Amino acid sequence: MGTIRGDNGRSWCILQVQVFGRTAEQWTGKDLVEDRTRCLRAGLHRMHDSFEACKKLPQVQRLSGYTRGHCGPDPKAEWRMRRALNWWKAHPLTADT
Known part of the structure; x- marks a missing residue:
């Protein structure tokens, strides 16, 4: 497992999911790095949330x-x-x- 993270250490895994304690799915940043499926699910959930929150934008x-x-x-x-x-x-x- 690597030691470098994005966003000044706040983002985890290949989808750069920001984790402050635990995700909404109750995963830690380390959980996301250790399990690619968790990383993808957490990232996709954040993307879905973004599309919903920003639905008035193009x-x-x-x-x-x-x-x-x-x-x-x-x-x-x-x-x-x-x-x-x-x-x-x-x-x-x-x-x-």
């Missing part, structure tokens, strides 16, 4: 709650959303997937 800005901690214009959120949307456009779901 779609490409709805990750701002996740990337900034509050809803509002954010180049990082927009870049991530545009990248994801472009990927889905290039790899559409089919009946086989």
